[in-house]
Amino acid sequence: MNNQSSKKIVDAQLEKLGTIQKVAPPAALFAHTMSKIAAIKKLYISLAWVRAAAVAFVLVVCAELIILANYNAPSDNKISQQEELESIMPTINYTLYND
């Protein structure tokens, strides 16, 4: 078989490919595909829930920080209580006179 005729055969074969008809997918395939997607949807956590969880977490952390900051801060009330105690309780001097 010469080169020219084999080229013609290939071209004819390729042209034949264009005659393949387009077919519609079976109707039942839609339901199958949707059920497969629905099964995946169930596994996915909704973005709204993720956001709500993130907001709740941030709120808890903020509340903790506020509480910690208030606990450690030297408030006026604490200072006045200390002064009052010092005035009531006698301060004992432990130093010896003859030292």
Next chain:
Amino acid sequence: MIVVKTQTFSTYFRKMHIADLYNDHSKLVYNLALQYTQNTEDAEEIVQDVFVKVFKKFDTFEHQAHVQTWIYRITINTSLDFLKAKKAQKRFAIFSRDEKVIERLSNFSHPGVELENRESFKELFRHINSLPEQQRTILILLKIEQKSQKEVAEILKISPKAIESAFQRAKYNLKKMINQSKENE
């Protein structure tokens, strides 16, 4: 003035209507899958996998790209992956001499091919399936899907020149295979 609206994915994304996407593109996906597998069962499986991937990859879609081009890409990759898995399955069936599985996996049932041409197409697809992945894809898109070189270049993200040279190589390889099978007859 006529304004041609390009159907971008953002429209779909807003609506989140996967069913719309299915109605618009399932025929395209099914037929392209058929060109790769020549089997209705396999093509149906690929269609399902493609739309599951579309659903999963909502967020990674480049909004500038055309939806159809994107779906073409997903279908091509899914089909090629499917065929690789099928090949491995077939190899195992041959090894274990499971005739039923071998027969099921080699079944040619392309509904787009007329019954009287079935044998000649079966032979032609046997050669096409032996081509390297890229050459096979280019041949399918150009000759069966009747896409232009520019469209194929866009789908495969390569230059039209590369498409042309790959197509010529595919033709050369196909010619070699046809000649060889004629000599063997």
